[in-house]
Amino acid sequence: MSRRKIQVILVLACVALVALLSVQLVWLNKAYNAQERAFNHSVQVALTQVSDQLLSKAQKPVTSARPVQQVASNFFVAELNAPVDPTEASKLLQQEFAKRQLQERYEFGLYNSLDDTLMFGQYIAAPQKSVVGGKAPVIRHEQVGAVPVYNLAVVFPGKTSFILKEMEFWWYSTGAVLLVVLFFGYTMIQILREKRLSELKTDFINNLTHELQTPITNIGLASEVLRKRAETLPADRLSRYHDLIHSENERLRAQVERVLQMATMESRELVLRKETVDLHALLQQTGQNLTPRLQQRAGQLRLDLQATHTLIHADGLHVANALYSLLDNAEKYSPQAPEIEVSTRDVEQGILISIRDKGIGIKQEFQKFLFDKFYRVPTGNVHNVKGFGLGLSYVKAIMEAHHGHVSVESAEQQGTCFRLVLPVN
Ligand SMILES: Nc1ncnc2c1ncn2[C@@H]1O[C@H](COP(=O)(O)OP(=O)(O)OP(=O)(O)O)[C@@H](O)[C@H]1O
Ligand SMILES: [Mg+2]
Structure with a gap:
């Protein structure tokens, strides 16, 4: 419609x-x-x-x-x-x-x-x-x-x-009319929600097509060169083309995997393999995965891990993915050299993890939609930072699956802080 x-x-x-x-x-x-x-x-x-x-x-x-x-x-x-x-x-x-x-x-x-x-x-x-x-x-x-x-x-x-x-009869009839009004209001809200979701999905599909096209084109071009001129090319250029194909293929694989991951979550097939995980170790590992990207941009990641109870009963892989998603955002949405701080603290409900950046921040009016699937803060027609709007909805789903909680605090142009609370063993 x-x-x-x-x-x-x-x-x-x-x-x-x-x-x-x-x-x-x-x-x-x-x-x-x-x-x-x-x-x-x-x-x-x-x-x-x-x-x-x-x-x-x-x-x-x-x-x-x-x-x-x-x-x-x-x-x-x-x-x-x-x-x-x-x-x-x-x-x-x-x-x-x-x-x-x-x-x-x-x-x-x-x-x-x-x-x-x-x-x-x-x-x-x-x-x-x-x-x-x-x-x-x-x-x-x-x-x-x-x-x-x-x-x-x-x-x-x-x-x-x-x-x-x-006037008993009249009260019944008024009640019936009010019921109709309520039901109608509810239906309207549902229609508007569906409408919004379908718009988000359309954006997502456009975005996805665009994102997939780039590596496909690059791989296509590189393999074409290799097919036609492999014998005549010098060794260093040959190896550049191979590397290009490899890295673009990795990019494709990662993108497809993320979409599949989300589709799995949608069909509620999320199977958690829970075991005892040390959250501090997980944070250190995830931080290291981000280091190469940070070094490229002269950014830095500071860990301030103060919690004393750090063992959680969780699916380490999913929790690490969720943490990575937040670090990834902190890096992506910092236009200058990223300054990211990760801290932990003991709280009554378990352990609190804060991931803070000094990036572009998020306007108050958009904050309530952040955890919706496919949602990206509107930036006009151009999105110069790539993404599918899936990361935060994944974080939320994973937190809920672990009886945890995620919240955001942000001010435009000043930075953003995501807080996770997870129950400890
Ligand atoms: N640290 C942050 N600073 C500023 N804006 C953020 C931050 N994290 C998320 N956002 C905003 O929230 C939106 C949703 O984030 P989310 O991680 O779900 O999607 P994405 O990063 O756009 O794509 P994906 O994570 O799927 O690659 C982003 O598009 C961005 O506008
Ligand atoms: Mg993201």
Whole structure:
């Protein structure tokens, strides 16, 4: 899939998801409003019924009552202006609410209609809760003399959560929509990952073809010369051609081997032949292998091996390859005479090996990709340092196979330090 196509798909997908989420939100809102209206309506009807009955008990004309008012979202008042028996009011409220399935806790109060003071208040728990009847009522002494007249007020402190609970179906459907969104996001991330890997692989194949072509061409030319003019060539030139063929062939072999090694790791056929290995000896040996290249560039390698526990249970060959890969990078990515320092130290988890160079360094933003297979820090179109982007992914795989760990610290133009931690025997 082309980059453009993926971008279009991504944008369309995001638009679709946003639209889906918005529709869901609009419906949630509508559903909430409808539930709330239904709740308010039931309360109003119930309170009207209660008022009518209380008024007829107080022998007042029912028509004298003002309609039930909703003062706030969860606060309802019925102006009775009549003497009312609190017990009777409480009983009627419970009855009427039960009839309408209003199974929610509430507080009701009787207010003196003349000065609006609270004369009686009671908390009633939701019927399904175990605390029947709720808290003890608040009773205030009434003025002696005049016959008190009351208004009835009811508050539902948990109205919002009650309505939200009633919207059970909507929560399931919202959950389903969110699942779709999550699944979609996951799929998109996977596609982008695959896309990146395929780009890296394409780069790798171009790179590989190029790298293989050079020795093949050189070998071809040299053997052509030998075939046509071997008899007439002086001995020293003859031997130069032989050496060239030999070294180019070595280069080819090494390259093919590295690719094969990676392919083996990919198919998880990595078989480790573990034995007890002295890590310091391994480091010294690997360092020596690099010496000829360092001498050519007037570079130096300093070993500062301070760890005291150096025996590890490991496949010496693979660990040496991994160490070499890091030294190889330290040398390759140092444009001036390479200065490499290898140090070891005892740490809680085993032994810590640091490989530090003063080379080109790696920008922070690229560091998290370093251990990905085929990854090379982008340098525009020209890579003047050759490589396949396999070394560090191999290092990581080998470290993990040995229950170890690799990390990097680097600053651009200042140098890089790779740290390995391996468990010791
Ligand atoms: N010491 C270092 N200093 C600066 N950049 C580094 C260093 N080591 C690795 N890198 C960056 O990380 C990339 C990945 O390194 P890795 O060893 O995996 O691949 P490579 O060296 O490009 O190729 P290969 O090791 O397969 O021959 C390199 O291309 C380079 O950009
Ligand atoms: Mg490398």
